Amino acid sequence: MVIKFQKNDKPVIITGAKDMPPMAASLGSMLQNKTGDWRNVRPIIDYEKCIKCFICWKICPEPAIDIVDELPVINYDYCKGCLMCMEECPKDAIHYEKEGK
Amino acid sequence: MKKTMMGNFAASWGAQLSRVQVIAAYPITPQTLIVEKLSEIVADGELDAEFIKVESEHSAMAACIGASATGARAYTATSAQGLALMHEMLHWAGLARMPIVMTNVNRAMAPGWSIWADQNDSLSQRDTGWMQIYASSAQEILDSTIIGYKVSEQVLLPTLISFDAFFLSHTVEVVDMPEIELVDKYLPPFKPDYKLDVNDPRSFGALTDEQYYYEFRYKMQESMNEAVDIIKDAGKEYEKLTGRAYSLIHPYRCEDADMILVTSGTIAETTNVAVDELRAEGKKVGNLRIRVIRPYPKKEILEVVKGVKKLAVIDRNISPGYSGIFSQELKSALYNEVDIPTRSYIAGLGGRDVKIEDIKDMANDALKNDTPNDLIWKGVKL
Amino acid sequence: MIEIRMHGRGGQGAVKASFVLAEAAFQGGKYVQAFPRFGVERRGAPVEAFTRIDNKPVQIRSQIYYPDGVIVLDPTLIEVVDVTKGLKKGGWILINSNKNPDFYDFGDEFKVYTVDATEIAVQNKLGSRTAPIVNTAIVGAFAKLTGIVKIDAVFKGIDSSIPRFQEENKLAAKQAYDTIESR
Numbered sequence: 001m002v003i004k005f006q007k008n009d010k011p012v013i014i015t016g017a018k019d020m021p022p023m024a025a026s027l028g029s030m031l032q033n034k035t036g037d038w039r040n041v042r043p044i045i046d047y048e049k050c051i052k053c054f055i056c057w058k059i060c061p062e063p064a065i066d067i068v069d070e071l072p073v074i075n076y077d078y079c080k081g082c083l084m085c086m087e088e089c090p091k092d093a094i095h096y097e098k099e100g101k
Numbered sequence: 102m103k104k105t106m107m108g109n110f111a112a113s114w115g116a117q118l119s120r121v122q123v124i125a126a127y128p129i130t131p132q133t134l135i136v137e138k139l140s141e142i143v144a145d146g147e148l149d150a151e152f153i154k155v156e157s158e159h160s161a162m163a164a165c166i167g168a169s170a171t172g173a174r175a176y177t178a179t180s181a182q183g184l185a186l187m188h189e190m191l192h193w194a195g196l197a198r199m200p201i202v203m204t205n206v207n208r209a210m211a212p213g214w215s216i217w218a219d220q221n222d223s224l225s226q227r228d229t230g231w232m233q234i235y236a237s238s239a240q241e242i243l244d245s246t247i248i249g250y251k252v253s254e255q256v257l258l259p260t261l262i263s264f265d266a267f268f269l270s271h272t273v274e275v276v277d278m279p280e281i282e283l284v285d286k287y288l289p290p291f292k293p294d295y296k297l298d299v300n301d302p303r304s305f306g307a308l309t310d311e312q313y314y315y316e317f318r319y320k321m322q323e324s325m326n327e328a329v330d331i332i333k334d335a336g337k338e339y340e341k342l343t344g345r346a347y348s349l350i351h352p353y354r355c356e357d358a359d360m361i362l363v364t365s366g367t368i369a370e371t372t373n374v375a376v377d378e379l380r381a382e383g384k385k386v387g388n389l390r391i392r393v394i395r396p397y398p399k400k401e402i403l404e405v406v407k408g409v410k411k412l413a414v415i416d417r418n419i420s421p422g423y424s425g426i427f428s429q430e431l432k433s434a435l436y437n438e439v440d441i442p443t444r445s446y447i448a449g450l451g452g453r454d455v456k457i458e459d460i461k462d463m464a465n466d467a468l469k470n471d472t473p474n475d476l477i478w479k480g481v482k483l
Numbered sequence: 484m485i486e487i488r489m490h491g492r493g494g495q496g497a498v499k500a501s502f503v504l505a506e507a508a509f510q511g512g513k514y515v516q517a518f519p520r521f522g523v524e525r526r527g528a529p530v531e532a533f534t535r536i537d538n539k540p541v542q543i544r545s546q547i548y549y550p551d552g553v554i555v556l557d558p559t560l561i562e563v564v565d566v567t568k569g570l571k572k573g574g575w576i577l578i579n580s581n582k583n584p585d586f587y588d589f590g591d592e593f594k595v596y597t598v599d600a601t602e603i604a605v606q607n608k609l610g611s612r613t614a615p616i617v618n619t620a621i622v623g624a625f626a627k628l629t630g631i632v633k634i635d636a637v638f639k640g641i642d643s644s645i646p647r648f649q650e651e652n653k654l655a656a657k658q659a660y661d662t663i664e665s666r
Contacts, residue, residue, distance in 0.1 A: 016482030024213030105502070105509045105517075105644075217521060237544075267521040268544045273505050274516050275540070367544035374542050452521065456545045 035062070039081035041096045043074060049093035056085035056094065103277045108269035111239040111276050112178060112204040112262075113138035115246025117148045118284045119202070121176040125153040125164035129183040130216045131270040132206045136178055150176075158183035162190035162201075169199035170305060172296040174250060176201070180266065181208035181222040188226065191259075195230020196317065197306055198324075200253035200291070201260075202246055203231075207366065207417075208266040209451045217452020218265040220366065220418035224426045226261065230321055232328060233395040235365040236264040239274045241392075244345055247279075251288050251335045256324045265417075266452065268367040279343050287342055325396040332393060349398035352405045354380065355387030360411040360468055363389045363431055368415055368448070368455050375460040386464055391427060399434040406435075412443040413467035415460070415479075419447050424476045442471060448479040455480075484537035485631065486547045490566050491556035493528045500556060500618035501532035506644040507622050508536045511636030516541040529564050536631060554625065555579060556600075556617055567593060577628055577663075579617055584664055598624040598663040600655075607651040607658070619645065623656030624663040634660050 012027055014020060045056070050072070057065040057072045064079040065072050074085070086094040106114070112135045116124070124143075126136040142148045151168075155161045158179050165175040179187065184205050194201050209219035223233065234249065236242045242264055249260035264270065295303065309317065329349065336347040353373050355361050364372045369390035376388045389405055391398070406412060416425025423429060428445035435441060444467045449455040463479055487504065491497025498519040505517035513536050520531040533547045549569045555578045560566060567576065567589055575594040578587065581602060584595040600620035601612070610616035619641055626632045632640075634657065641652045 018483060103509075105506050105515060238540075265544075267518065271521065272516055272518040272544075273502050275509055275514055370542040371544050454545045456548070457543065 034077050035080050036064075036075075036077045039076075039079060039099050041081045041083065041098055042076065042079065043081065043083055043086050043094050043096050045072060045074060045085075046093045046095070047071065049091045051091055051093075053090060055088050055090065059084055059088050102280070103275055105273050106239060106276050107134065107271055107273050108239040108242055108264055109134040109206075109271065110138050111243040112246065112264075113142060114276075114278055115204075115243040116176045116202075117142050118243070118279065118281055119176070119247050119250045119288060120148070120174065120281075120285075120290075121150055121202075122173040123151045123153065123165065123168035123175045124177065125155050125161045125168070125175070126177045126179070127155055127158045127161050127183060129158070129180050131208060131266045132178050132180045132183070132204075134270070135204060135206075139176075158186040159190055162187040162194060162203075165201045165203075166190060166194050166197060166199050169194075169201050170197070170297045172291060172293050172298075174254075174291045175199070176203070178204045178206075180206040181210055181219075184222050184226065185210065188229070191226055191229040191231060193306075194259045196321065198257040198321070199259055200250065200257055200293075202249040202253060203259065203261050204242065204246065205261055205263045206266050206270045207263045213451075215451050216266060218268055218367070218417065219450050219452065220263070220265075220416075220426075223261060223263040224418050224420075227395060227426070230325075231259045231261045231395065232256075232325070232332075232393065234260065234262045234393050235391065236262055236269070237365075237367055237370045237390065237392075239269060239272070239276050240345065241347070242269065243276055243278065244339065244343070244347060247284055247288055248332075248335050248339055248347060250291075251339075252328060252331050254291050254293075255331050255335075256328045257293075258321070258324055258328065263366075265367045277343070277345075283342055287339065328396050329398065329400075332396075347392070348401075349391075349393040349396075350401050350405065351390040351392055353388040353390065355389055355405050355409075357385060358387030358409055359385040360413060360464070361387045361389050361406055361409050362460070362464055362467075363391060363412060363414040363427065365391045365394075365427055366417060368417055368460070371455060371457055372415070372460050375457045375464065378457065379461060379464055384464070384468060386468075394427070394430065397430060397434065402431065402434055403438055406441060407439055409441060411467055411471070412441050413446060413463060414443060415446045415448055415455075415463060417447075417449040417455070419450065419476075428475075442473040444470065444472075444474045444477060446477045446479045453480060484535060484541065484543075485551045485629070486549070487534045487536070487552045487554060487625075488547055488550040488569075489532045489534070489554045489556060490560050490564060491530050491532070492560065493530045494614075495530075495556055496616055496618045497530045497556055498532045500554070500621055501534045503618050503640060503644055504534045504622050504625060505536075507626065507632050507637040507640030508534070510639035510643065511632040513538060513631070514540045516543075520546075529560055550574065552577065552629070554621055556621065558582075561587070575628060577621070577624055579621060594665065596624070596628055596663055596665045598659045600624065600659055603655050603658045603662070607655045609648065609651055609655055619652040620655040620659035623659035626656075627660045627663050628665075 168175040209215035340346040414428035501517045505515040516535040552575045579600040580597045581599040600617035603620045604615035
């Protein structure tokens with residue numbers, strides 16, 4: 001089997017048991033797996049309402065929310081659109097839109 | 102009445118026809134459809150059952166034990182990680198002699214995270230005192246649930262019905278659903294002698310020192326022994342009602358075979374087709390499907406294999422450090438009884454497909470080789 | 484026994500189509516087996532579903548590698564997926580398309596059929612143009628193509644497996660049955 005990394009398409013050849021680690025382990029960082037393309041809906045933060053409590057950052061299961069310049073910023077490369085951030089935001093500062101097709 | 106349905110739904114309808122009274126289950130792929138369908142069935146008024154939503158499989162089995170202890174017919178379903186999580190309670194259900202029936206979708210244990218067919222999950226529970234059935238068709242899943250309650254409630258031991266993930270759970274096929282009036286004739290209401298009853302107060306499962314524990318195990322084993330004939334009788338009675346026969350083993354073209362393949366689950370059905378093809382090529386092979394492994398049908402297996410020259414076992418499981426589990430048990434049954442060279446093949450782990458060609462390869466390998474072998478990997482990528 | 488593979492995209496109803504096909508064959512007195520490719524599926528990603536049809540109970544329980552026929556529910560998949568992989572020589576391909584079969588080049592080994600199941604679905608108000616529900620039309624076309632199932636078995640199959648819009652679905656199946664084109 002030839003496995004390609006999504007980011008730089010560098011091929012790695014795995015023919016069988018001898019090339020595999022003893023346990024199921026990924027070939028590299030999971031940053032290569034851009035789960036953002038799983039989304040059907042995208043959460044959007046309204047920074048006028050945001051009080052920077054960072055509950056969204058804390059509970060994002062991916063995690064796909066980063067803290068940038070003291071603000072929570074959704075990383076759409078990885079956000080799967082589960083909308084937990086929207087559910088938990090105490091100020092209702094997050095709404096969702098359907099992903100365009 | 103004949104209908105098309107997925108294996109999972111055959112399990113749901115088997116429970117409905119058995120008039121189960123308490124259902125406590127936790128979702129896990131590929132079992133979730135069983136319980137979702139049952140909750141629809143209950144909501145539609147087609148089954149009068151109490152649905153207990155629990156927070157884990159351990160609790161699901163605990164709830165079933167509690168229900169069964171009061172004399173209610175209890176049911177649950179699970180798979181792999183879920184079955185493993187309820188392990189402690191499986192021992193409890195067995196030793197407490199609760200006639201619970203559980204359907205388990207055979208799914209590979211993690212890690213790596215897998216939702217595909219593999220028998221290690223249920224075979225890891227062999228020593229818990231549950232009777233164990235391996236089903237090979239959606240029809241069998243439905244029928245075995247009903248027969249399961251009939252047998253369990255007579256011998257007071259729980260029944261685990263396992264079937265392969267996706268190859269059965271998510272595959273639609275034709276199933277003949279018996280009329281519930283017919284099932285009612287076959288399966289009377291559950292009436293245990295001992296139960297939690299405020300009018301007849303007792304304590305169950307209390308401190309048991311060495312004066313008595315040993316005898317409880319003895320009684321459990323006696324019931325397992327009695328279960329062999331009870332399973333056969335229950336199967337024959339079911340056949341009179343429906344035309345479909347079930348027993349502990351299902352031999353196919355074994356009578357004049359030179360070599361017998363020993364299989365279970367969905368691999369067994371594909372093997373029947375492989376056997377027909379091999380026979381057409383002039384090779385005298387048969388297929389012995391093992392349907393029940395607890396109680397272990399030692400006498401029944403010996404009757405079928407005694408004259409055969411070779412055996413080839415196909416295991417969709419492995420006990421790491423030794424070999425395939427069906428193969429180990431078979432060999433121990435043959436020991437001191439009959440000397441038949443046996444080759445043990447491992448195939449299909451983690452859901453890897455086992456095709457007719459693969460089975461024929463294994464059969465041809467066994468036909469060509471007279472030496473017994475403890476473990477041959479079929480289809481491994483080295 | 485015949486083995487059929489369906490190609491679709493997640494969310495288009497390919498798996499449902501394989502079940503409707505199985506139901507129609509069952510209503511026509513056959514034994515059937517139908518299952519999806521056993522993987523995790525996502526909306527828009529290519530999906531495969533399979534159906535086996537036989538006159539006696541189907542005992543084979545492995546994947547289908549060499550189908551007798553292939554059904555393509557979304558023609559855009561033809562560029563993305565090798566839809567004829569494993570297809571037996573002399574086998575057939577049925578494509579949901581408004582083009583004529585001559586438009587498609589799969590060499591001489593296979594018989595190509597087209598039916599505009601999307602248009603038929605839209606006309607019968609089954610789904611929308613962007614998300615048409617084509618499975619019943621496809622099963623109607625399949626019935627005409629192979630003759631394995633009669634159209635009234637298809638109607639019975641629709642009645643027993645589709646909970647709503649049964650009349651519209653049956654009309655769609657009949658229309659596809661009448662308009663399937665072959666090369």
